[in-house]
Amino acid sequence: MFAKFQxxxxxxDQLKHRLLEMVAHTNKEEGCVFYNLHVDHxxxxxxxxxxxxxDQAALDFHMExxxxxxxxxxxxxxxxxxxxxxxMSLIGA
Numbered sequence: 693m694f695a696k697f698q699x700x701x702x703x704x705d706q707l708k709h710r711l712l713e714m715v716a717h718t719n720k721e722e723g724c725v726f727y728n729l730h731v732d733h734x735x736x737x738x739x740x741x742x743x744x745x746x747d748q749a750a751l752d753f754h755m756e757x758x759x760x761x762x763x764x765x766x767x768x769x770x771x772x773x774x775x776x777x778x779x780m781s782l783i784g785a
Contacts, residue, residue, distance in 0.1 A: 693751070695741040696776040697767065704737045707770045710763060711739055717759045718743075723750020 699707040711729050718727040725744035732738035745751040754760060767775050 693743040694778045697739045699737040703770045
């Protein structure tokens with residue numbers, strides 16, 4: 693799963709701080725395989741989470757945590773267009 697956040701020009705630092713808090717909380721979740729934050733090389737206001745979950749139940753749990761609900765709510769003010777989420781499955785191993 694990838695989640696993309698494109699900060700408004702005046703919220704880059706605030707959004708980055710909030711996303712780093714998400715990393716600290718989420719990596720403690722039992723079903724989290726990895727939860728990594730990246731910044732785009734050419735657009736420093738664009739952040740991506742690369743996430744992997746043990747199973748759908750772990751992802752469902754994550755989506756119901758207070759910190760996920762808060763970032764979803766606050767993304768209206770912190771991002772240009774909200775959060776763009778892409779779900780995918782590994783092919784070939």
